Every structure is written in structure tokens, then in C-alpha cells.
Amino acid sequence: MTTRRCLCGALQEMSLLSHFCLCLQRKAGSCCRCIRFLHVFVFVLHIHGGHSQMCDPADLASLLAFSDGLDRMGAGLVGWGPNDTSCCSWTGISCDLGRVVELDLSNRSLSRNSFRGVAVAQLGRLPCLRRLDLSTNGLVGAFPASGFPAIEVVNVSSNGFTGPHPAFPGAPNLTVLDITGNAFSGGINVTALCASPVKVLRFSANAFSGDVPAGFGQCKLLNDLFLDGNGLTGSLPKDLYTIPELRWLSLQENQLSGSLDKALGNLSKLTLIDLSYNMFFTKIRAAKIRDKYPAFIFLTHFLNKPR
Numbered sequence: 001m002t003t004r005r006c007l008c009g010a011l012q013e014m015s016l017l018s019h020f021c022l023c024l025q026r027k028a029g030s031c032c033r034c035i036r037f038l039h040v041f042v043f044v045l046h047i048h049g050g051h052s053q054m055c056d057p058a059d060l061a062s063l064l065a066f067s068d069g070l071d072r073m074g075a076g077l078v079g080w081g082p083n084d085t086s087c088c089s090w091t092g093i094s095c096d097l098g099r100v101v102e103l104d105l106s107n108r109s110l111s112r113n114s115f116r117g118v119a120v121a122q123l124g125r126l127p128c129l130r131r132l133d134l135s136t137n138g139l140v141g142a143f144p145a146s147g148f149p150a151i152e153v154v155n156v157s158s159n160g161f162t163g164p165h166p167a168f169p170g171a172p173n174l175t176v177l178d179i180t181g182n183a184f185s186g187g188i189n190v191t192a193l194c195a196s197p198v199k200v201l202r203f204s205a206n207a208f209s210g211d212v213p214a215g216f217g218q219c220k221l222l223n224d225l226f227l228d229g230n231g232l233t234g235s236l237p238k239d240l241y242t243i244p245e246l247r248w249l250s251l252q253e254n255q256l257s258g259s260l261d262k263a264l265g266n267l268s269k270l271t272l273i274d275l276s277y278n279m280f281f282t283k284i285r286a287a288k289i290r291d292k293y294p295a296f297i298f299l300t301h302f303l304n305k306p307r
Helices: 002-011 015-024 032-048 057-068 119-123 238-242 262-266 294-303
Strands: 093-096 099-104 131-133 140-142 153-155 160-163 176-178 183-186 200-202 207-211 224-226 231-234 248-250 255-258 272-274
Touching: 057 099, 057 119, 238 262
Parallel strands: 099 131, 131 153, 140 160, 153 176, 160 183, 176 200, 183 207, 200 224, 207 231, 224 248, 231 255, 248 272
Antiparallel strands: 093 099
16 A cells, blocks of 8 residues: 555646546556556656655655754755755665665764654654655664655664654564664563564663563564663573574674573574573573574673572
8 A cells, every 4th residue: 555655646746646546546457457557657757766766755755854853053064954845865865766765874974963842753744755764873762663665775874862662663664673782671572572573672871671571483584683781681482493584683782591491503594693691591412502503602601600
């Protein structure tokens, strides 16, 4: 539904093509006649390039509201403003059919800005936004709990965001979420995260507390799980050992304890694991994973100190 809405929103801006939007809103079997024209239209638009596209008025309004909500613009947003309505040519923005699909403001000298009111929530109203990068800006404040219906890749690492972490419950295509190096706190919303085909979760160096929640076993496509540098406690949930595609598991520098289940050896695709600086007390031989993870065994043996 989101893809169809994004495409139709762009076509509706052009009266010549509005009937194709109506066609796309019908069942798939009735769209055959408009597909050939649509292919030609997209090809021509691609030749002209994203920066020549007209900016959707609703997207423009959301971007202006976002910039207005910053305490100060910073060097990274030079060119943003109401005097230029061609937002597809603005710094860090990529468009498709006039709709904003990517926003890359990484390392844009936005430090010491805070989001006043609903500033960042305005970005969540961009219905076609697939990639968002606000990393390395020193931004502070809360991140909205809803919005971003088409989001796929999010990187807000190295900022000062606080409160609950974003989970994007209404985003069915989320694959990468990197929130490393913020001050997100509370628990981890595994239910919402695993409802998407998520592959990478980087939650390092925040202020998460409580147990590592059960439910990660539902993330069937998860490759990388980084929860290191938090205040997580308790033992590891058993379903953590059932993630079929898991390659990297980083849990060091928490307060985890208990024994390591033998099922850890069932993670056949695991290539990196670090559980150091915790309080595990499993005997290495009892875990029966010495041969498979020799480097991990060394770290676990020498850097875990039960209290």
C-alpha cells in the first residue's frame, strides 16, 4: 500500500498522468495497459535525474517543518528554506517521482541541536522515505514512536537521543536499524522489531537495562545483533540460540550472568561473538564450543568475573 500511495502521489501532480494513478489503484489484472507507459515514463524521468524533479508539496512542507524545528540550521543544511521549493535538489535529499525517498544528513554540523516539538516527527510523515541517516550530529531529544511507513534503513548513531528506542511498528520493510552511541533507555521492543524483515540491529553504547528479552528468535533474517555497552542483566533467553542467519553477536560490557547454553553451538553461521566483561560462569568445556569459537572462549574465560 505504501509503494502504491507513493507512486500515485507523484502521478497526481501531473494532470496528464492522473488516469494512470487510477489504473494502479485497481486490481493487478486491470493494470496491464498502463504498465508499458509507466516503464517509458520512469525511464525518461531517470534520464533527467533526481535533482530535476518537482518536489511534492506535502514533502516540502514536512522538510521545512523539520528544519524550522532545529535550534539552529548549521552548515549542513545550507540551501534549505522556503525560498527554494525544489527540495529534490537540497543537500542530502534524493527523490523518486518527486517524492523524497532518501535523507542523508550524516555529519552535517548539526551538533547541539535539539528537536523542538514535532520536528523529527515531520520526517515520519514522508510516506516514501526509505533511507534515513542522521548519524554523527550530536542531536538530542526524543525520537518519534510512529510514522516512517516506508522506511528500510535507519542510522541515527552518534547522537544524544533519549527515551525509548525507535521500533517503527508500522514499517513492514525495515531491514537495518543503527542507534549506536545514544542515550536510549528502558527495554528493547523485540516484538515490533521482529515484525519486520530486520537484518541488522546495532544498539551498542546506550542505556538499555533489564533482561535481554525473549523474542529475538522471531527475527528469522537477523544477521548482526549488537547490544554491547549497555546495562543489560540476567541470563540469555534460549531463543537467542535459534536465530538461523545470525553471524555477529556482541553482548560485551553488560551485567549478564548465568550459564551459556550448549545450544550456542547450533548457530551454524556465527562468525563473531563477544560476551566479554560480563558475569557468566559457565565452564568452557561444559559449553562444548571450544573448537568452534576459540577466540570467543578466550575472552569469555578471562574477562568474565562472577560476583
